[in-house]
Amino acid sequence: MLRMIGQRLMTTIPSVIGVIIVTFLLTRVLPGDTAAYFAGPAASPQAIIEIRSKLGLDQPLPVQFVSYVAALVKGDLGTSLTTGQAVTKDLAARLPASAELTLAGLILAMAVALPLGVLAAVKQGSWIDHLCRIVATAGVSLPVFFTGLLLVYVFYFILGWSPAPLGRLDVFASEPPRITGLFLVDTLLARDFETFRGALAQLILPAVTLAIFSLAPITRMTRASMLAVLGADFVRTARASGLTDGKVIGTYAFRNAMLPVVTTLGMVFSFLLGANVLVEKVFAWPGVGSYAVEALIASDYAPIQGFVLTMAILYVALNLMIDVLYGVIDPRVRLEG
């Protein structure tokens, strides 16, 4: 198992190198004079030249790349002009908010999509199968920001069930002591149940929005792979041996059907990390996505580059985790690796 993880780790190295090169190119080679930008609109040509040499922008590109990588290794992604803080610090402060939202969305989506997909496959052609097909078709057509706004209108404005879509906590509530950064976990650890309820109420709508968005691919994949497995010989053998339906579907079919679903999770994460940006904007969620959007509006480039790089590294790491998970589910992968 360890050897497999090690080998898989080696294959992520080219991806990471590619990601770093692309983000570097996005900062340096493309049009727009970075030095003039950092100097501000009122700067004299002399000042721009000084800043250019201070930032090392007058060096040849390979030299710039080396110093870029050296700064990266030290965790230096530059300074945000709007917040005046180091980008790394800003991102670290806001990452838990995004992580909490994304995880909640994913867990919700799985909680609905897996049973729905399995039932649709087991009871093929029934109403639940049709429901599954509708979910899979509608889910990919819904713009995620539009779903979010519809939910806000219905559950905040008409029904008044959910709080105003303004961040992670009510303005008057105080944040729980920071342990994990995930409010739901931190409030429970601090035994502050009132804040927990408040944080949960704020989280539900954005999490549901993300869940609706990622429901479609998971449902479709679960249904398809469950159908394939149910038609396999070993399932027929299990049935013929007189095992109960629960045992055949739950133990024999489900675990095997999970393999392609876990693979799809990689694609789902790609969608989720992008959709996160839009959902955070709709719900004024103080995560990394809205940080990047604020920076975009202010033409503040360092945070955007830092955000793109962080998301890409995170995504590569998530794919690595998915592969490891694959090995946990399927012993054959472990043996081959």
Add this chain to the structure above:
Amino acid sequence: MNDMAKVEPVPARAIPAEPVPALRFEAPPSTSLWAHARHIVAENPVTGLAFGLFALILLAAIFGPSIVPYDPLASNTNAALQTPSRAHWFGTDQLGRDIFSRVVAATRLDFSIAIFSVALVFLMGGLAGVMAGFYGGWIDKVVGRVADTIMAFPLFVLAMGIVAALGNSVGNIVLATAIINFPLYARVARAEANVRRDAGFVQAARLSGNSDWRLLLTQIVPNIMPIMAVQMSLTMGYAILNAAGLSFIGLGVRPPTPEWGIMVAEGASFIVSGEWWIAFFPGLALMIAVFCFNLLGDGVRDLVDPQRRN
């Protein structure tokens, strides 16, 4: 479509070339594309609906700006924030602009972004993929590596980064949308070109003295066009969604311009005070367009798939 294409099953990645059942040749030899399209629509009414919607979107894109009842840019503060009525079917926004006119007029821009980005990625990804599949070797390695690197990013995030770096314009939205779809096209084209590289009809053409370029253009490309067409109509929906998402967060399209994503963004702040129609109708138009393109993708697949042609 010539007889050669009938023998060669198009999704050849999945299905090894099987002997063609004799039954197929009993079908009338020359059915027109139009008759076939009618057959497909009759068989699956949802596809008919998708083609109908597509025609509607196309009409709105071509004639929209000239047939709308109000000027999409003209503000009228006396009529601001009106609910949908007979005078203003979709209501008016905070500046008193008619939302129906804006939604219809926006079709052209959203549709063009999708069309141009898909055309661009078809040229870039298709060419790179066909070359990679046909020649193999270092071209294959380079194209594969580029595709892998793009796939290492969450795609929407990469598009954000590209537009932010290249500059905030509609052209760069088109380019960014094309780039994030590149791996998809390159891989399909590569796989399809690769299985045909040594096919009998290509060998025959090669032996008759055709150059590599002629082989690519006259033998390989025409035969992978059907599957690329399916790919294009399937990515249209994603392209429109992606472009609208980018303009929703303030990239590309500038405020007075009617565009669905930015209109939803403009209406977003009014949702909490109950003015739902400002964001709802452009969002609905966007949803219908994406839904239509997704269905259309399936329809086009039915239409061009030789397995189903009879």
